[in-house]
Amino acid sequence: MNFLNISQIEYITNNYKTPVYVYSENKILESSQKFLNFPNAFGLTVRYAMKANSNMNVLKILKDQNIKIDASSEYEVYRALSAGFLGNDIQISGQELSENFDKLINTGVFFVATSLYQLQEFGKLKRGGTCGIRINPGVGSGAFTAISTGGLSSSFGIWHEYIGEVKKIVQEYDLKITKIHLHIGSENTSESWVNTANIGLNFVKDFPDVEILNMGGGFKMAIMDYEKTADLISIGNAVKEKFEEFHKQTQRKIHLELEPGKYIIINAGSIIAKIVDIVDTGKKGYKFLRTNTGMTEMPRVSMYGVQQAIYIINNSQEKEKYVVVGHCCESGDILTTKLYDQEIIEEILLPKVNIGDIIVIDGVGAYNTAMSMKNYNSYPEVGELLIDKKGDIKEVRKRQNLKDIWKNEIY
Secondary structure (H helix, E strand, O other): OOOOOHHHHHHHHHHOOOOEEEEEHHHHHHHHHHHHOOOOOOOEEEEEEHHHOOOHHHHHHHHOOOOEEEEOOHHHHHHHHHOOOOHHHEEEOOOOOOOOHHHHHOOOOEEEEOOHHHHHHHHHHOOOOEEEEEEEOOOOEOOOHHHEOOOOOOOOOEEHHHHHHHHHHHHHOOOEEEEEEOOOEOEOOHHHHHHHHHHHHHHHOOOOOOOEEEOOOOEOOOOOOOOOOOOHHHHHHHHHHHHHHHHHHHOOOOEEEEOOOHHHHHHHEEEEEEEEEEEEOOOOOOEEEEEOOOOOOOHHHHHHOOOOOEEEEOOOOOEEEEEEEOOOOOOOOEOOEEOOEEEEEOOEEEEOOOOOOEEEEEOOOOOOOOOOOOOHHHOOOOEEEEEOOOOOEEEEEOOOOHHHHOOOOOO
């Protein structure tokens, strides 16, 4: 297991209702430090993509490491401010323009326009102001389309062929573009990141006031044995060379920004749950382990077909093949599927299981609680615990009371 030990699991199951998320402060610190050590030529800012996991306690841990924030909505901005970040610690690059845009900008947040409309609206509000632009460079990256954030199938950013339109808006409102932002999806090799740097630096040439190139996130953190974690030092050194070459050609020193989310938090989170039933579909079918968790806490499996490390806590020496499923009345609530194809179920080999056994699922720290399908089938939102760097276990979000599910309904 990533960080939990048997005594911690026993303590948690005896004192808290399962399922429950558990986070490790030491794991968060370990992965964030790797990004703070990322090689760079002319300065580095690490911005946590808080959409990955926005628990206040996670935000405060990262704030203490001098990591800044990338927000995807006005609501994330106000959440980060409540966690103690200052306005100028936060960048917003969202799909939706805030209804209270003037109030949002007055917090001091740095605005990155992701469309021509957004850029024009910023110009109307802040003539002569400073902002950034997110560009869709026409290429995407990732294991499959759903996680690609660039190219023809992506709505993120201003299409690269519209740079001329950007310049017209900049001139009309006397704007100063100081940051180019691009994020094309998940990448894992030095070559792919060098390619992204080349693309970004070419856009920098179009805007003489640009001081920062934000290359986004998408750095791979392995959660399964067969996966490979991105080599940040190798990638960083390769990208650093491109920034140095650009300086020699243009005499411009460009500051680097990165936006890790999943890399920092995914292996710092696990779920502790229980086996509540065992059923099968006959000799030619499957044996299913029903759990008291599922898509209500782990939507990534249902959405993307990713695989998770699963452990059964018992003393059995026998092994059996099982399909692990969630507790929702939903055919897609399956926790063991073919990689990147959630339509195909897969058996996994586990110790022989009994009803009531504890199950631990690792690698759930990112894009699970933040994207959870909570309250489906009226299951309450589950609690969250943090094991701090001293080893103490703290409750950092209470389990939702049942009546709170419908408290805002009028009847």
